[in-house]
Amino acid sequence: MLESFGKYIDDAWDSLASVKLTIVIFAMLLLLSIPGTVVMQYNISTIDPGIQYNFDFWNFGDKLQLFTAYHSFWYVGLIVLLSLNLIACSVNRWPQMWKYANAKAVFWSPEIFARQDEKLFHQWNSKLSGEDFRKKADAYFKSKRIRSIVLKDEPRDFQLFWQAGRWSRIANYVVHTSLLIVFSGAIISSLWGFEGATNIPEGESISTFTVFKEGKHSGLRKVTGGAITERQLGHKLWARNFNVDFYKNFPGRPKSFESDLEVVDRDGKSLQRKKIVVNDPLNFLDSGVYIYQASYGRLGDFQIDLRILDKKNPSAGREYFSTNLESPFTSQQWGVELIALRATPDIQNLGPGVQFQEVKADQLIGKPFWVLQNYPQHDFLDRKSPYTIFLDNVDEKFYTGLQIGYDPGAPIYWFGAFGMIVGTMWALFITHRKYHLYYERGVVYFAGANHRIPIGFEKTVKNMAEEMKAWG
Amino acid sequence: MDLFQVSIYLLNSTAVIYGAACLFYFFYIWSVDKGREKFLGEASKWLVYVAFTGHTLGLAMRWYQGGFARPPWTNLYESLIAFAWGASLIQVFVISRWKVSIVGAFSVPLIATLMTMGFLTSSKEVEPLIPALQSGWLKIHVSFAILAYAAFTMSACLSVLYLVRRGISFSKIAAMICWISVFNMSIAGGRDAYKQGGFFMARTVTRAMPDGSVKEFKDTTQDYEGGPMVTRMEKVPMASVPFWLSLFAFLVAGFALWFKRNRNIKIDAKFDNDEISEEMAFRRGDDLTPVGRAALRTSVGAFILFLATTVYGIHISEAITLRSNPYLLFLMIMSCFFVGTFAMIHFRYRSFLGKIPSAARLNELSYVGILFGFPFQTLLLITGAIWAYFAWGRSWGWDPKETWALITWLLYLIYLHGKLLMRWKGPTLSVVAIIGFVILCFAFLGVNLVLSGLHSYGAA
Numbered sequence: 001m002l003e004s005f006g007k008y009i010d011d012a013w014d015s016l017a018s019v020k021l022t023i024v025i026f027a028m029l030l031l032l033s034i035p036g037t038v039v040m041q042y043n044i045s046t047i048d049p050g051i052q053y054n055f056d057f058w059n060f061g062d063k064l065q066l067f068t069a070y071h072s073f074w075y076v077g078l079i080v081l082l083s084l085n086l087i088a089c090s091v092n093r094w095p096q097m098w099k100y101a102n103a104k105a106v107f108w109s110p111e112i113f114a115r116q117d118e119k120l121f122h123q124w125n126s127k128l129s130g131e132d133f134r135k136k137a138d139a140y141f142k143s144k145r146i147r148s149i150v151l152k153d154e155p156r157d158f159q160l161f162w163q164a165g166r167w168s169r170i171a172n173y174v175v176h177t178s179l180l181i182v183f184s185g186a187i188i189s190s191l192w193g194f195e196g197a198t199n200i201p202e203g204e205s206i207s208t209f210t211v212f213k214e215g216k217h218s219g220l221r222k223v224t225g226g227a228i229t230e231r232q233l234g235h236k237l238w239a240r241n242f243n244v245d246f247y248k249n250f251p252g253r254p255k256s257f258e259s260d261l262e263v264v265d266r267d268g269k270s271l272q273r274k275k276i277v278v279n280d281p282l283n284f285l286d287s288g289v290y291i292y293q294a295s296y297g298r299l300g301d302f303q304i305d306l307r308i309l310d311k312k313n314p315s316a317g318r319e320y321f322s323t324n325l326e327s328p329f330t331s332q333q334w335g336v337e338l339i340a341l342r343a344t345p346d347i348q349n350l351g352p353g354v355q356f357q358e359v360k361a362d363q364l365i366g367k368p369f370w371v372l373q374n375y376p377q378h379d380f381l382d383r384k385s386p387y388t389i390f391l392d393n394v395d396e397k398f399y400t401g402l403q404i405g406y407d408p409g410a411p412i413y414w415f416g417a418f419g420m421i422v423g424t425m426w427a428l429f430i431t432h433r434k435y436h437l438y439y440e441r442g443v444v445y446f447a448g449a450n451h452r453i454p455i456g457f458e459k460t461v462k463n464m465a466e467e468m469k470a471w472g
Numbered sequence: 473m474d475l476f477q478v479s480i481y482l483l484n485s486t487a488v489i490y491g492a493a494c495l496f497y498f499f500y501i502w503s504v505d506k507g508r509e510k511f512l513g514e515a516s517k518w519l520v521y522v523a524f525t526g527h528t529l530g531l532a533m534r535w536y537q538g539g540f541a542r543p544p545w546t547n548l549y550e551s552l553i554a555f556a557w558g559a560s561l562i563q564v565f566v567i568s569r570w571k572v573s574i575v576g577a578f579s580v581p582l583i584a585t586l587m588t589m590g591f592l593t594s595s596k597e598v599e600p601l602i603p604a605l606q607s608g609w610l611k612i613h614v615s616f617a618i619l620a621y622a623a624f625t626m627s628a629c630l631s632v633l634y635l636v637r638r639g640i641s642f643s644k645i646a647a648m649i650c651w652i653s654v655f656n657m658s659i660a661g662g663r664d665a666y667k668q669g670g671f672f673m674a675r676t677v678t679r680a681m682p683d684g685s686v687k688e689f690k691d692t693t694q695d696y697e698g699g700p701m702v703t704r705m706e707k708v709p710m711a712s713v714p715f716w717l718s719l720f721a722f723l724v725a726g727f728a729l730w731f732k733r734n735r736n737i738k739i740d741a742k743f744d745n746d747e748i749s750e751e752m753a754f755r756r757g758d759d760l761t762p763v764g765r766a767a768l769r770t771s772v773g774a775f776i777l778f779l780a781t782t783v784y785g786i787h788i789s790e791a792i793t794l795r796s797n798p799y800l801l802f803l804m805i806m807s808c809f810f811v812g813t814f815a816m817i818h819f820r821y822r823s824f825l826g827k828i829p830s831a832a833r834l835n836e837l838s839y840v841g842i843l844f845g846f847p848f849q850t851l852l853l854i855t856g857a858i859w860a861y862f863a864w865g866r867s868w869g870w871d872p873k874e875t876w877a878l879i880t881w882l883l884y885l886i887y888l889h890g891k892l893l894m895r896w897k898g899p900t901l902s903v904v905a906i907i908g909f910v911i912l913c914f915a916f917l918g919v920n921l922v923l924s925g926l927h928s929y930g931a932a
Contacts (some may be wrong), residue, residue: 019889019893019894020894022889023886023889023890023894026882026885026886026889027886029882030879030882030883030886033875033878033879033882034879036870036875037872037875037876037919041870069870070870070875186868195865195866247600250599250600253599253600253602254602254603255600255603256603256606257603277603278603278604278606278863279603279604279606279607279862279863280862281862281865290865292863292864292865293603294864294865348685403864403865403866404865405865405866407861407865407866407867410861410867413867414858417854417857420850420854421847421850421851421854424846424847424850425847428843428846428847428888429843452892453839453891453892455836455839455840455843
C-alpha cells in the first residue's frame with residue numbers, strides 16, 4: 001500500500017519534472033495569451049466589456065474570467081505549474097549537471113578516439129619526436145592560454161586534455177532562477193503595489209485618485225462617500241501649471257507637454273515641487289510612488305485676458321477684463337454686456353481668436369464677431385462700434401492626465417531580467433568544450449567533444465588540427 | 473528636388489529592384505540550362521546587393537532628415553521600410569557569407585511585399601516625434617526588434633528550403649498553407665465580420681480638426697490626429713458571402729489534405745536523418761488521393777475567390793482602398809508571391825534540389841538564425857518593459873503588442889527546448905520555425921492593423 005503510494009508520488013514527480021510538460025505548458029501559455037489580446041480587458045480607461053458585448057457573451061466570458069484574462073485562474077494556474085515544473089526539472093537535473101561539470105578527464109585509447117564524431121576527430125602522422133612535439137604543444141598552449149592536464153605521461157606516448165566553458169552547464173540554472181526571480185518580483189508588485197490615474201485641471205488640485213490595480217497590502221485608504229475605485233493620496237497634489245507645445249506644420253501633434261506639480265500638506269505648506277514631462281516622473285515625497293505624465297486633454301474652456309479700447313483715442317479709457325467662455329462681462333464705459341462664445345488657439349493659421357457677442361438683458365444684439373489676437377486691426381476696421389476689443393492673452397485650458405504607480409517589486413524583477421539576458425547569452429553561445437590530444441609514437445589523435453549542438457565547433461577543432469599538423 | 477523626395481524616390485526604386493530580383497529568382501528556379509542558370513543566379517544575387525545599398529542609403533537619408541533623435545521607424549511607412557531593411561541585411565549576410573543565395577527566392581518576395589506596402593502607404597512624411605516616443609529607448613528597443621524579427625524571418629525561409637530539401641509530403645504542405653490562410657483570414661477579416669456583420673467594411677472617419685475645420689479620412693493610417701471623430705462603416709454588398717465561403721473552403725480543404733493523404737507513401741518517414749539522396753525527391757503530389765486532389769483544387773478556387781472579392785470590394789466602394797485593410801494587402805501580395813514560388817519549385821523540383829545546400833546544413837543554419845534572434849527577442853521584451861516603466865509607470869501592461877511579442881518569444885522558447893532538450897528532428901523544428909514566422913507577421917503588422925493598442929504606428 002505504502003509502496004504503491006510511494007510509486008505514485010515518484011511517477012507524479014517524474015511527470016512534473018519532464019521537459020515534455022514544459023513544452024506543453026509553453027504551448028498552452030501561447031494559445032491562452034491570445035484571447036486576452038482580442039477580447040476587451042477590464043481597464044479604467046476603456047469602456048466596460050459588459051457594455052461592449054452582448055449579454056450572453058458577457059456572461060460566458062465573465063464566468064471564464066475572459067475579461068481579466070491575464071489574472072484569471074487558468075492563466076495564473078499555468079504560470080504556477082510552469083514554476084513548479086521548472087523547479088522540479090532543475091532539482092532533478094542538478095546532480096547530473098554537477099557530475100558532468102566536475103567530471104575528471106579519463107584517458108582515451110585510440111579506439112575511443114575512433115568512436116568520436118568524424119567531423120570532430122583528426123588523426124595524422126607527425127615526424128616530430130615526442131619531446132619536440134611536447135615542446136611545440138606547450139608553446140602553443142601558452143599562446144592560446146590553454147591550461148592542459150596530462151592524462152598519460154611518457155616521453156613517446158602522452159595524452160593531454162583541456163577544456164573550456166565548463167561552467168556554461170550552469171547557465172540554464174541562471175536563466176531559470178532569474179525567471180523565478182522575475183515572477184517573485186511580479187508577485188510582490190501585485191500584492192504591495194498599485195496603479196492608478198487622475199486628471200487635474202490646470203491650476204487646480206486633487207487629494208484623491210482613481211485606482212485600477214491594487215494589491216491586497218497596498219495600504220491605500222478609501223474615500224468615505226467616494227466611488228469604489230477612489231483612494232486617498234495623502235497630500236494635496238496641485239497642478240500649478242500645464243503647458244503643451246504643438247509642432248508648427250503638423251496640427252494636433254504635440255511636441256511636448258509638461259505639468260508643474262506641487263505637493264502641499266493640509267496647512268498649505270509646500271512639500272515638493274517638480275515639472276514633470278513624459279518619460280520623467282515625480283517621485284512622490286521620495287516614497288517610491290511615482291507620478292507620471294501620461295496624457296492631457298482639453299477642458300473646452302479658455303482663459304481670455306482682454307482690453308476694451310476707444311476707437312477714437314485708443315490710449316485713453318482702457319478697461320481690463322479677465323474672462324472665460326460663456327461668462328458675460330459688462331463694460332461700464334460703453335454700457336454693453338459682452339460674452340465670449342467660442343475661442344480657438346489657431347484660426348486658419350492666423351493665430352488665436354475669440355468670437356464675441358453683445359448681449360443686453362439676455363437678448364442677443366447684432367451678429368457674433370471674431371477678434372484676432374495677432375490682427376487687432378480686423379476688429380478695429382470691420383465692426384461699426386465706438387469701441388474695439390484688444391486681446392492680451394488667449395490661453396486654452398487643459399487638464400493634465402497623470403498615472404500614479406507604486407511598484408515595489410521593480411528592483412527584483414529588473415535584477416531577474418538582467419540575469420535572464422546574461423544567462424541566455426551564456427547558455428546559448430558558450431558550451432562545454434573538451435579536447436583530447438594523444439601522441440602515440442608518431443601518430444597524433446586529436447578530438448573535440450561538446451555538450452550541446454556544436455555550431456562552429458567543427459571548424460574550431462579543424463583549425464586547431466591544421467595548426468598542429470603544420471608543426472610537421 | 474529636396475532630400476525628402478530623393479529618399480522617397482530612392483526607396484521606391486529599391487522596391488522595384490527587389491521586385492526585379494524576385495523575377496530573376498523565379499527564372500533562376502525555372503532554368504535548367506547550366507550557363508543560363510549561373511548567369512541568373514549571379515544576377516539575382518547582385519540585384520539584391522544593389523537593392524540593399526539603395527535601401528540603406530534611403531533609410532540613412534531619412535534618419536538624417538529627422539535628426540539623430542528621430543530614427544526612421546516611427547510610423548507605419550518607416551516601420552515597413554526599416555523592418556524590410558533588417559530582413560535584407562540578414563539576407564545579404566546569408567547570401568554573401570553562408571553562400572545560400574537561393575534563400576532569396578523566399579526572402580526577397582517578402583521584402584518586396586513590405587516595400588510595396590510602404591509604397592502604397594499614403595503618409596510618408598518625416599513627422600516629428602510625439603512626447604512618448606522622445607526617448608533613447610526608441611532606438612534601442614526597435615533595433616532589437618528589427619534584428620530579432622529579421623533573423624527569425626531568415627530562419628523561417630531556410631526552414632522552408634529545408635522542408636523542400638527533405639521532400640516533405642505535398643499534401644502536408646498544402647494542408648498547412650490552407651490552415652495558415654484560415655488563421656490569417658479570420659484575423660484580417662474575421663473581427664469586422666463578427667462585429668459589424670460584413671467582411672469588407674468601408675470605413676470613413678470624419679474628424680473635427682484643431683483649426684476648426686472638418687476633415688474626412690478614408691485611410692485608417694491617418695486618423696490619429698485631431699479632435700472628436702465620427703466613424704461611419706458601410707457594408708460592401710455581397711462581399712461577406714465569398715469571404716465566409718473561401719474561409720470555410722480553406723478549412724475543409726486543409727483537413728481533407730491532411731487526413732485523406734495516401735499513407736502508403738510515407739515520404740518523410742522513410743529517412744530519419746538529414747543525409748538524403750536525390751531520389752528522395754518529393755514526388756509531385758504522389759501522396760494526393762482523389763479527395764486530396766479535389767481539396768487542393770478547392771483551395772486554389774478559394775484563393776481565387778478571395779482575391780476576386782478583394783478586387784471587387786475595392787472596385788465597388790470608393791471608401792475602400794486596399795489601405796483600409798493593410799494587413800490583408802500584406803497577405804495578398806505575399807501569398808501571390810509564394811504561390812508563384814511554390815509552383816516554380818513544384819515543376820522544377822529535381823533541378824531545384826541541385827541549387828540548394830544539403831538538408832543538414834540548412835537545418836543548422838536555420839538553428840543559427842534562431843540562436844541569433846532569440847537573445848534579441850528577449851532584449852526586445854525587457855527594453856520594452858524598461859521604457860514602459862519610465863513612460864507609463866508600469867513595466868508590463870498586457871497591451872496586445874506586448875503580449876504578441878511574448879507569444880513570439882514563447883514559440884521560440886518551444887523551439888529551443890525542443891531542439892536542445894527533446895532532440896527534435898529537423899522537420900518538426902522547421903515547422904515550428906515557420907509557425908513562428910506566421911506569429912511574427914501578426915505581432916509585427918497584424919496587431920497594429922487589426923487590434924488596437926499603444927504601439928500605434930498603424931491604425932488608431
